[in-house]
Amino acid sequence: MTTTATEQGLTTVELTKTFGGVCAVDHASVEFRHGKINAVIGPNGSGKTTFFNCVTGMIRPDSGTVRYRGHDVTGRAPHRIAAAGIGRSFQLCRIFPRMTVRENVLAAVRPRGLASLLRSAHDPAEVERARGWLRRVGIDHLEDVEARDLSYGQQKLLELAGVLMAEPETIMLDEPAGGVNPALIDRIATLVRELNAEGRTFIVVEHNMELVMSLSDHVVVFDRGRPIAEGPPDTVRTDPAVLEAYLGV
Incomplete structure (x- = not known):
């Protein structure tokens, strides 16, 4: 049986989440392009991060479905979503500030506690794999520095290295x-392009429109909790609904 593009990638059907009567995600049905760089844009408060949180198990949707590679993953715990092949970063970096850069990357795939982390810290293969991802993102020279001493941009790179340590097929940034x-x-844009060329799918929430338009293959525009337009960047940037909702013209 032939596997369709929808069965390969990440899709949502009528995904909905409300908070105190406010509909943050409103019956959102989206099919992301597998193997491509997808962007999710929209004005502040349009539901982008809540949508991400519903997809990755950080919060449970009220209704609707999340499917990945043909399987229903709706409402699964975050570690189970990660095990299915979806990694994510956060708007505000989630790192362990008093741990070293190397320890942070090792901890990123160790949900079973400190004892597991300590074992991995002495596993030469795991340590070298962590160093390899630190080299890839360009901060291997900082591996013994405490994460709190990094610049904010370096912390973003550290978080990305931790995501990559789990070897996800789909990465949500x-x-x-x-x-x-x-x-x-x-540097981040270059990394995304390189990793995409190696076969990883990206779904990126971003306000930097210049970056979005230069980086993405496919753009989904949210407004008031639901997608209002999607397509290639050149198509989306001239869509009247997008100009009204996102650019205010």
């Missing part, structure tokens, strides 16, 4: 360019 200087934005 929540505002990777937020608060980052232009040089590091370029």
Whole structure:
């Protein structure tokens, strides 16, 4: 039986989440392009991060379905979503500030506690794998530095290295360019392109429109909790609904 593009990738059907009567995600049906760089854009409060949280198990949707590679993963715990092949970063970096850079990357795939982390810290293969991802993101020279002593941009790279340590097929990035200087934005964009060329799918929430339009293959626009447009960047940027909702014209 032939596997369809929908069965390969991540889709949502009528995904809905309300908070105190406010519908943050409103019957959102989205089919992301497997093997491509997808972007999710929209004005503040349009439901992008809540949508991410519903997909990755951080919060449970009220209704609707999340499917990944043909399987219903709706409401699964975050570690089970990660085990299915979906990794994610957060709008505000989630790192262990008093642990070293190397320890942070090792801890990223160790949900079973301190004892497991200590074992992995003495596993030469795991340590070298962690160092390999630190080299890949460009901060291997900082492996013995405590994470709290990194710049914010370097912390973003550290979080990405931790995501990659789990070897996800699909990577969801929540505002990777937020608060980052232009040089590091370029580095992150280059990494995303390289990793995509190696077969990883990306879904990126981002406010930096220049980055979105230059990086993405497919753009989904949210407004008031639901997708209002989608397509290639050149198509989306001229869509009247997008111009009204997102650009305010």
